[in-house]
Amino acid sequence: MSTPAQVMEQVETQPIHPPPTSFWRKYVFSIDHKVIARQFLWAGLLFLLVGGTLAMLIRWQWGFPYQKVPILGDVFLGANGGLIGPATYQKVFTMHGLIMIFFAVTPVLIGTFGNFLIPLMIGARDMAFPKLNMYSFWTFALSQALVVASFLVDLGTAGAGWTTYPPLATNVGTPGTGQTLVVAALFVTGVSSTMGAINYVTTVIRLRAPGMTWMRLPLTIWGLWLTAILNALFIPVLGSAALLLLLDRSFGTQFFIAGAAAVRGGGDPILYQHLFWIFGHPEVYIMILPAWGIVGDVLAFFARKPHHWYRGSVWAMVAVTVLSAMVYGHHMFMTGMSPLLGEAFMLFTLTISVPSMVVVLNWLFTIWKGSIRFTTPMLFALGTMFVFGVGGLTGLFLGDISMDLYLHDTMFVVGHFHFTMAAASFMGAMTGLYFWLPKIYGRKLDERLGKVHFWFSIVGFTVVFGGQLLVGWAGQQRRLFDPFQYTFIQGLRGLNQWTSIFAFVLFAGQFVFVWNFFKTVFGKAEAAGRNPWEVTTLEWTDTTSPPPFHNFDVIPVVVRGPHEFANPDVKRLLGRDWVGQAEKVPALEEAPAAAAKA
């Protein structure tokens, strides 16, 4: 509970500013976290489409090798007669990975939801550093511009894989401006993420509304906050790796070059991998923690039941955050690391499955005995749970050195991380979009189209990434332009082809969302109202849809946790199954005592 003095302090530190009036300040160089969130959303969705298109090219090559690519072939591959060649192919899968991770999922999951939800869900008028927030977006836009530019230069864009391992990623293996531009884009997007992360971390610590204690934060905020901490700590490590790689590429240094191209001893290619994965493994949690948070909240909201063992989930997420940087070595089991070090990394990797299971089983216990409403966001939340389950369980195989002797760098790895980083992150993001779009744009997405989109996505992801797991199980390596060069992969032609066909269906199904999104944002759908889902958190209970520039006319005073559903006393007193986080019900405080007496 907060004292009146605390309330006064909030009012003084967060005064109401008048909204901007000029076009540039309002829509372009805005410092309003809600506008910046929309900017990230558009930027991210646009690149999601680009990344998805590149994925279709990869699938085409595996399903129908050496055949002319329909539609896209004439437009993008005209010089090669509409065919994908080995050099083009390596650029395609490299950019698919980089775009999806850094320029599509990150801006949607972290840029959009982090910006939009953090101030609204903790009861703040804006971010702690609104201008830094604006710089963060425009730095990100610059990095996207660099990516676009890389496609247009001689020799084309980057081709050294999303991990950008040197020496392949140096001029030894990938000459040309394209690769340099992409590494520069990584550095620049890292600067953007770091700025965003500092902002998120500070905002959650400093600007929580009175009464919003740590253990009353919605799980979404926990996910985003822990993500921001990981970003602030580890994105700079990626930045240093990218910077050294840029020096190797453009200034003739040899930090990462060894072998025939090395002069006077050269450098160490493995050093890059350490730097990359110290960032890279936290990155997979960076991409899943916000989704975990969103799913945790949405499951409770639509099971109309408090989240099971909220504290357990919070501490499990904290434990995952701490452990995430201590497991990265499992990406490098085959590089010749010391067996003792490998075994230590294996131990930590297996250990991280424990807090992850706490999170997932808490979801399960939350829906158990709930009163489930199968709305579109709920379907996507349940879908996230399903695909994350598959992804997590296949991770058991890959955290183990012995099994990695066979499975490392096969399609099994690809299937595993697509279930977690692609399917679970994407469906987590969609959960958030279907759920919060009424708040972001004031209008609800069409539920029927949303459900069609859901079924395309869940079936598509499961079959396509399941197909990847199966071919990986049979030993097919990653990143093969023509896998069927190998005799032992010959028998997988049909499986690869069917996986491709389902991938096209999955991709086509996403246009249902595109249609729904445009229809809602630009169409004449009716206003959603303040709290269309009848849920408990501040952004729904204490402000309009969309919220005004200053978010809250009066900063709410929080009195309870985020998932107060199905409380029989509330039902008796208010006639509904939910009560808002900042809703004062004096009778409720006395009710438990009365109930105890009775």
Next chain:
Amino acid sequence: MRRARPLLAAPLALAARQALAAPLPESGFGMPRDVSADGHLVDWLIHYTLVAATIIFVVVLAVMIWSFARHGRGHLAEYTHGSKASAGVLLGAIGFIAVAVDGNLFYRTLVDMNEVFWNFGALEKDPAAVRIEVNAHQWAWLARYPGPDGKFGTEDDIVTLDDIRVPVGVPVVIQLASTDVIHSLYLPNFRVKRDAVPGMVNWLTFKASEPGEYEIGCAQHCGPNHYKMRGVLTVLTPERYREWVETMSRDARRAYDPEDKEAHWAWDWRSY
């Protein structure tokens, strides 16, 4: 006679390639046939994990589906934030999985790694072990055998391209390096792989259990022609292997050119 060999070898190689192009009986959905003495250890772990993961998955899915069917809109949600008992059930289940699955995996793997897959020190001392230096480059595998003198970098060294031959039933110890970018030597039928990193010498070991021809793959993206970095690993009977080594090193000594520095890429065998 020796002149005639290439003439004979070419059509034979062509025929072999044709035969290889047809799918092997074992190729298909499952793992490639295991033809190593120790690959079954990896397979055991994979199958164990598969069974464990499937059980966990099915149980969780069953509870989810039960909830969907029984705890829908018509059902009144139970008011609970979780109790000591429910958290206890949850932690108990996780504790059981952690010990029975994670713990078992960890223990079995430690034993397997230390006794077999990464036990390079002991294998190296085995006098019967076959030692090979493999030097990867874009996009081929160069393999070097020490020849009868047992020393690398001498004129009787056998050097092959995308063609590694080993005897059956004997430990093979490979030292692995790369001249340009990172590659990864991958032997699917033997359940092993290891990165070839420029500036480093890495170790790989396996023991073949069945003569025949198997594939060598590259598992690390190494440039546009990564997909073509395919070699053949031939497992021979000990007699045929001895014959092959003798013939090849006799040829090698004859073809040795002290001026050809490019061909002298051997390194001193490193002890582990």
